[in-house]
Amino acid sequence: MSLFTITGLTKEYGEGGAKVTALNNINLVIQQGKFIVITGASGSGKSTLLNMLGCMDRPTFGSILFEETDITTFSRKQMTSFRSENIGFVFQSYNLLPDLNALENVELSTELAKLSRSEGIRALSVVGLGNRMYHYPAELSGGEQQRVSIARAIAKNPRVLLADEPTGALDFNTGIMVLEVLKQIHLEQKTSILLITHNQEIAKIADIVISLRSGEIVGVYENDTPLPPSEVIW
Amino acid sequence: MVKNTTICLLFAKVKSNIPQIIGLVFLILIGVSFYITLFSIVDRYEETAEQYFNDHSYADLTLYGLFNKESIDQLMELDGIKLAQGRFVYDYRENERVYRAISLTNIINTPYIYEGRFPSNDTEILILKRSATAMSLALDDTIIIDGKQLTITGLVASPEYIYLVQNERNMMASANTFAVIYVYETFFQSNYNEIVILTEPDYIEITKEIVEFPGVIRSISRNEQINHDLYRDDMGQIRSFAVIFPLVFAILISIVIYVMLSRMIQKDRKEIGIMKALGVSHSKIITIYLTQFTIAALVGAVLGGIGSVFLCDIIIDILSSMFEVPTLGYAFYPTYWFVAICISLIICVTSGLIALVSILPLLPAIALRPKVPKNNGRILLERISFIWQQLSFNTRYSLKTSLRNKSRFFAIVLGMCGSCALLVFSLGFNDSVFDTQDKYFKNFANFDVAISFDPIARTMSHPALDYFDEFDKVLATPVEMFGSRYILFVVESDFDMLYIPHEALDKGIVIPEYFASEWQVAVGDIVRINDIDVVISAIMPQYLGLRLITGVDYIYNYSDAFALFYNTIYGRSNDLVSLSNQLSNNKIEFSTIDDDRTSFDSVLMSTSVLIWFMIFCAVVLGFTVLYSVGLINLSAREYEYMFMGVMGYPLSKILLAHIKETILQLIIAIPIGFILSNILLESIKYEFSSDNFVISSAIFPKSYMLSTIILITVTIFMVFVTSQHIKKLDIVECLKGQDA
Numbered sequence: 001m002s003l004f005t006i007t008g009l010t011k012e013y014g015e016g017g018a019k020v021t022a023l024n025n026i027n028l029v030i031q032q033g034k035f036i037v038i039t040g041a042s043g044s045g046k047s048t049l050l051n052m053l054g055c056m057d058r059p060t061f062g063s064i065l066f067e068e069t070d071i072t073t074f075s076r077k078q079m080t081s082f083r084s085e086n087i088g089f090v091f092q093s094y095n096l097l098p099d100l101n102a103l104e105n106v107e108l109s110t111e112l113a114k115l116s117r118s119e120g121i122r123a124l125s126v127v128g129l130g131n132r133m134y135h136y137p138a139e140l141s142g143g144e145q146q147r148v149s150i151a152r153a154i155a156k157n158p159r160v161l162l163a164d165e166p167t168g169a170l171d172f173n174t175g176i177m178v179l180e181v182l183k184q185i186h187l188e189q190k191t192s193i194l195l196i197t198h199n200q201e202i203a204k205i206a207d208i209v210i211s212l213r214s215g216e217i218v219g220v221y222e223n224d225t226p227l228p229p230s231e232v233i234w
Numbered sequence: 235m236v237k238n239t240t241i242c243l244l245f246a247k248v249k250s251n252i253p254q255i256i257g258l259v260f261l262i263l264i265g266v267s268f269y270i271t272l273f274s275i276v277d278r279y280e281e282t283a284e285q286y287f288n289d290h291s292y293a294d295l296t297l298y299g300l301f302n303k304e305s306i307d308q309l310m311e312l313d314g315i316k317l318a319q320g321r322f323v324y325d326y327r328e329n330e331r332v333y334r335a336i337s338l339t340n341i342i343n344t345p346y347i348y349e350g351r352f353p354s355n356d357t358e359i360l361i362l363k364r365s366a367t368a369m370s371l372a373l374d375d376t377i378i379i380d381g382k383q384l385t386i387t388g389l390v391a392s393p394e395y396i397y398l399v400q401n402e403r404n405m406m407a408s409a410n411t412f413a414v415i416y417v418y419e420t421f422f423q424s425n426y427n428e429i430v431i432l433t434e435p436d437y438i439e440i441t442k443e444i445v446e447f448p449g450v451i452r453s454i455s456r457n458e459q460i461n462h463d464l465y466r467d468d469m470g471q472i473r474s475f476a477v478i479f480p481l482v483f484a485i486l487i488s489i490v491i492y493v494m495l496s497r498m499i500q501k502d503r504k505e506i507g508i509m510k511a512l513g514v515s516h517s518k519i520i521t522i523y524l525t526q527f528t529i530a531a532l533v534g535a536v537l538g539g540i541g542s543v544f545l546c547d548i549i550i551d552i553l554s555s556m557f558e559v560p561t562l563g564y565a566f567y568p569t570y571w572f573v574a575i576c577i578s579l580i581i582c583v584t585s586g587l588i589a590l591v592s593i594l595p596l597l598p599a600i601a602l603r604p605k606v607p608k609n610n611g612r613i614l615l616e617r618i619s620f621i622w623q624q625l626s627f628n629t630r631y632s633l634k635t636s637l638r639n640k641s642r643f644f645a646i647v648l649g650m651c652g653s654c655a656l657l658v659f660s661l662g663f664n665d666s667v668f669d670t671q672d673k674y675f676k677n678f679a680n681f682d683v684a685i686s687f688d689p690i691a692r693t694m695s696h697p698a699l700d701y702f703d704e705f706d707k708v709l710a711t712p713v714e715m716f717g718s719r720y721i722l723f724v725v726e727s728d729f730d731m732l733y734i735p736h737e738a739l740d741k742g743i744v745i746p747e748y749f750a751s752e753w754q755v756a757v758g759d760i761v762r763i764n765d766i767d768v769v770i771s772a773i774m775p776q777y778l779g780l781r782l783i784t785g786v787d788y789i790y791n792y793s794d795a796f797a798l799f800y801n802t803i804y805g806r807s808n809d810l811v812s813l814s815n816q817l818s819n820n821k822i823e824f825s826t827i828d829d830d831r832t833s834f835d836s837v838l839m840s841t842s843v844l845i846w847f848m849i850f851c852a853v854v855l856g857f858t859v860l861y862s863v864g865l866i867n868l869s870a871r872e873y874e875y876m877f878m879g880v881m882g883y884p885l886s887k888i889l890l891a892h893i894k895e896t897i898l899q900l901i902i903a904i905p906i907g908f909i910l911s912n913i914l915l916e917s918i919k920y921e922f923s924s925d926n927f928v929i930s931s932a933i934f935p936k937s938y939m940l941s942t943i944i945l946i947t948v949t950i951f952m953v954f955v956t957s958q959h960i961k962k963l964d965i966v967e968c969l970k971g972q973d974a
Contacts, residue, residue: 051966056880056965056966057965057966076961077884077885080879080882080883080885081882081884083880083882084881084882084884085882087882089880089881095877095880097631097635097874097877097878099631099634099635099638099639100634100635104627104630104634107627108631108878108881108883109881111627112881112882112883152881
């Protein structure tokens with residue numbers, strides 16, 4: 001069953017001579033329950049595509065159907081509501097609120113989904129931080145902070161998890177640990193995951209790999225034998 | 235090349251910090267405007283008034299009594315007398331109006347002509363312009379006084395009527411009912427009843443020779459004249475006001491600027507780290523930052539100076555309703571501009587330097603990393619888990635972000651406190667003035683009519699006494715104490731026209747609390763009146779028309795002159811209308827308690843001009859501070875808010891958290907503001923008091939309520955601005971910025 005159906009998606013920034021086309025006529029169907037990695041060099045349009053799928057930005061042309069609903073026609077309020085109900089985000093910079101401890105950062109998400117506090121505790125346990133939930137971001141390592149941000153993303157049981165270079169700011173070992181957490185969530189909770197990265201090696205853990213170049217899809221590759229993160233080396 | 239880079243960086247910084255710099259410029263502009271305006275006006279008023287007095291030869295001394303031309307010639311022979319001129323001054327009551335006719339003197343107390351010309355005969359007159367305007371009289375109109383038809387040939391102002399003083403009780407008469415007119419001497423049929431004198435510079439005080447000069451009943455110097463006294467009181471009040479408000483402004487603005495610049499520099503910590511890593515010297519980094527603050531300070535100060543030009547004109551217009559100095563207008567005072575610019579520069583540069591000092595010593599690698607947030611950030615309430623767990627996530631978030639960022643939080647609380655304190659103080663000042671009036675008429679004055687006349691023996695009856703149901707005879711006489719002149723009332727022991735401690739009348743003198751405080755005396759102390767020592771028998775609360783009061787029987791032991799005469803009658807009547815008619819028909823000049831009330835209302839009206847200006851200042855200051863600090867808060871929080879938006883946290887919930895934080899700040903700020911306002915009012919009440927008028931500090935509940943409403947309104951406006959700003963946040967751009 002298709003999760004996202006993208007048709008003629010184009011995103012342009014600027015006007016006149018300064019116009020930049022970040023995405024150019026993208027057509028794509030993303031199936032539910034898959035672990036998808038979108039790769040491409042810097043400036044290829046990965047983050048722009050993720051922003052469109054996450055309802056954080058509107059395209060210049062084209063449409064995105066989330067299941068049967070065109071999310072490109074949403075008002076700002078509907079966009080916010082859509083993000084809150086369906087999307088979990090993980091960013092390269094962890095974006096934790098410094099004044100809240102780990103559990104409270106996760107609660108930001110569960111509160112929106114009207115879930116109990118125990119869901120937050122559960123999510124932190126899933127990412128292996130059950131014993132660090134009252135620590136503040138300043139008291140956690142980079143990997144731990146990224147795991148808190150993953151816990152925050154999954155705590156509300158989103159339909160899809162969007163991860164933008166989640167290992168970009170981490171060392172190799174910590175990066176692998178984070179990928180393992182994502183993979184574990186995908187396998188155990190059947191959450192659809194879209195991960196963008198410029199690291200071709202990480203693509204090896206995906207079910208489907210989409211390659212972008214200069215705002216256009218240059219390849220869609222189905223990986224029949226995705227590797228476990230522990231076997232990936234970069 | 236390096237210079238070009240520095241300039242490029244400087245422009246880039248200015249561009250990226252434009253909202254904060256605008257806030258900074260605005261804060262300085264407001265502070266400088268008020269500072270220059272108030273100090274310029276004080277100086278300008280004083281200079282212009284003194285020049286006006288000199289140009290129109292405001293009399294140094296005025297003698298009251300009965301005089302002929304020969305006695306004036308004799309007076310001129312006394313040491314220190316430069317010029318003496320006799321004149322006639324008589325009041326004429328025509329229906330509801332009182333016209334004070336003064337014979338024209340060609341050198342002393344000459345009127346300033348706005349329009350028209352001097353009279354050419356005794357059927358023509360000059361009239362004070364403000365009275366003419368209030369009475370709808372114009373040039374060539376006629377009025378009838380004492381049965382004579384007089385034509386107005388000129389509209390004037392007079393140095394001795396800067397304030398429309400009718401008499402000592404009616405210090406600010408209504409221009410609708412009181413007018414001063416100037417006529418030829420031939421209009422009058424009797425002897426001069428006043429002599430106005432210009433003295434040599436060393437002889438401005440009243441000498442014994444003058445006091446004992448034949449025909450003199452009373453003599454007063456320029457400084458003792460009510461008009462001049464009010465002028466000096468107002469000068470003092472405006473000067474106090476000119477110090478207090480800019481000082482409070484300066485303190486608040488300095489703190490806000492410090493917080494603002496600290497935040498700006500902290501926000502640029504990474505960029506400073508990059509510059510250091512690239513080898514940019516400390517001096518260049520300091521130059522980049524301090525130059526923008528210097529430019530902001532200069533622009534703000536100069537704009538503030540320009541603003542003061544307009545503000546001065548507005549305030550001069552407002553003040554013109556209080557007093558009339560025809561030549562009062564704007565003047566440029568470079569000293570104040572210079573001082574304002576210097577203070578602005580010092581505040582900005584010092585604040586910037588302090589903030590830079592916290593980052594510059596860091597190693598580049600450390601500066602490149604974000605500032606490590608505080609550990610162990612549990613707030614007090616969080617430790618009380620049974621309460622903490624009951625709170626919603628939104629409330630807990632709001633409380634934690636507020637109380638873990640104390641400097642930011644308390645900068646806003648401080649802004650709210652300052653605004654609240656100034657608002658309550660301004661409204662409370664208004665309340666105090668009304669309370670003062672209320673206390674006088676409800677708790678002190680107990681008479682219907684007062685009549686003043688030349689002293690006569692207590693054994694003699696005055697024609698007016700026949701018309702009263704009840705009356706008391708009083709001698710109101712100027713006396714010298716502690717180097718100044720005050721009015722002493724000598725009354726009978728059963729005197730009940732004023733509520734005073736009667737039991738103390740025969741034991742000494744009763745003095746107002748204000749004088750006791752000024753002279754540092756208490757009950758039982760001996761004080762010297764003229765050349766006699768008397769004991770203070772009581773100290774009473776008294777707020778208007780301050781008087782020393784003693785009993786005839788007591789003062790008779792020391793001076794029979796005080797005890798043998800009276801010159802004032804206080805009386806009551808069951809039929810005030812009939813009494814007024816009878817006194818008018820018998821050409822006895824009098825003033826009623828309603829006249830006094832009208833006069834005090836005029837005095838209060840003049841004060842209310844200042845009060846409304848204060849309220850305006852408080853609102854402007856409050857708005858400016860809240861806007862600027864709100865901007866800092868918003869700038870520090872915008873990424874947080876934006877990211878909450880990314881997470882799907884709706885704007886309404888973000889705003890709810892923001893509103894909860896604001897409510898917490900208001901809950902802290904408002905009571906502190908109330909306390910501060912009381913302290914401020916109590917500490918300045920004597921600054922705004924004079925020998926005629928003492929403020930009773932009182933703040934009515936409605937003022938607290940109104941201040942709270944105004945503060946909340948301004949705060950709601952700021953919340954609205956914040957919500958608009960959050961709505962406009964571009965999620966994608968913010969994420970890009972963060973990733974970069």
